[in-house]
Amino acid sequence: MPFYQSPQDISAFDAKFEAQKIAFAPISFQVARCLLKFGILEQIDAAGKSGCLLEEIQLSTQLSEYAVSVLLDMGLSMRLIWNKDEYYHIDKIGNFLLNDDMAKVNLNFVHDVCYQGLFELEASLVEGKPKGLSVFGDWDTIYPTLSELPEKVKQSWFEFDHYYSDHAFGQLLPLIFKSDPKHIIDVGGNTGKWALACTGYNSDVNVTIMDLPGQLNVALKNAADKGVASRVNGFECNLLDQSQAFCPEGDLYWMSQFLDCFSKAQILSILQRTAQSMTTQSELCILETYWDRQPFEAGAYCVNATSIYFTAMANGDSRMYHSKDMLKLISQAGLYVDEDIDDIGLGHTLLRCKLKP
Structure with a gap:
């Protein structure tokens, strides 16, 4: 795997930006999920080349102007969407987030199964136990209790x-x-x-x-x-x-x-x-x-990330x-x-x- 055998060829400026993305990653994740949950990415995608105005998105979602605008602004920073002459258009990353089955499955798994429990990752690493599992019940491991998980989580x-x-x-x-x-x-x-x-x-x-x-x-x-x-x-x-x-x-x-x-x-x-x-x-x-x-x-990124689910939740x-x-x-x-x-x-x-x- 050559991408692990040498330092990444990236400028210090870009590396610093990547570090900020990591720092704000939980926020980015939840914004992306809400853009999907409220149908905003779907609406922008369906508009095609003409794009969508903020007012159109607000009307269809029944959210406030404030709620829609903060999601859209962060979506711009995440390169999920782009804006020209006040019209919003879907970008390539947003397109994959919306239409790629793997992205959907991974996002739902992280949100429904892992997200709350990952707060206990530090304790899980120290104690060698899935401390995050406590968000669902007082269990030692997730396996005997899969059938007892909340329906959406299951x-x-x-x-x-x-x-x-x-x-x-x-x-x-x-x-x-x-x-x-x-x-x-x-x-x-x-x-x-x-x-x-x-x-x-x-x-x-x-x-x-x-x-x-x-x-x-x-x-x-x-x-x-x-x-x-x-x-x-x-x-x-x-x-x-x-x-x-x-x-x-x-x-x-x-x-x-x-x-x-x-x-x-x-x-x-x-x-x-x-x-x-x-x-x-x-x-x-x-x-x-x-x-x-x-x-x-x-693929390696997804596989290694899955290891953290085992640490904190499984x-x-x-x-x-x-x-x-x-x-x-x-x-x-x-x-x-x-x-x-x-x-x-x-x-x-x-x-x-x-x-x-």
Whole structure:
């Protein structure tokens, strides 16, 4: 990743401006969200080349002249919009903020899930606990309580999670089924989207989802609704309980955007117990977004930012990893990487692992 290997070529003047953007970043974020929430960017975009007057925006939003003007002024400074002869026009950044699905998903996730809790990032770093999670409840980690989160928070969480995984499904299914697995163990299967994708792709495969009771209930209901309840089973398991063995007799063990939810020590335990459940014919497929494997700087930025969600909101000690860290843990667990494929979906990497001889 060349953009991390040398100092950025930027003037001192521009660097100082970037520092001010960081200082005011929470304000910029909320202004951008309000410009979207009140339909202001959408109205300006729809006006096309003719643009919009402040009075027109005020009339459509029912906000005061003051409220509209402070949002528009900051929008100008953020390069979301531009103004000529008192008419407002959308700029390229504003266009992407309005129309890019990734920007929408990321913004909603940060606002609904992370924003309030990030005030406790400092305490989370010091204590190694997700202190920001207290804005939603008195919980140790976010995972057992996903189904209990406020509806809008839960919606944004799952939209964020599924957005990145779903983009990879089309490429992944042929790769996964090239070994013709008959029984897939979906470790941390969440709502069952992968299990349903597998049963839809292959009419013979059976999938066992390993997860906590709350997630399993949702996943099995989704399987029943899709008419594949006979091929999707649940294996209730607290994956952090080192005394709990994993589901045996799997041809393929599947972990998608899963191991980033745990600390290195926890990952090692999970991988070791997976290896103990595998045979010489089994394989383990790990799908993750490693920050060092991203093809573009924007991808690495999003991945590293997501690590801070884990710190303050999820569990306090997990993150989006460097691929070398994961490869080392895989080896320590008695496994080796038989196949390593980058650039799947939105910057995902697939590691196909087998037991060491």
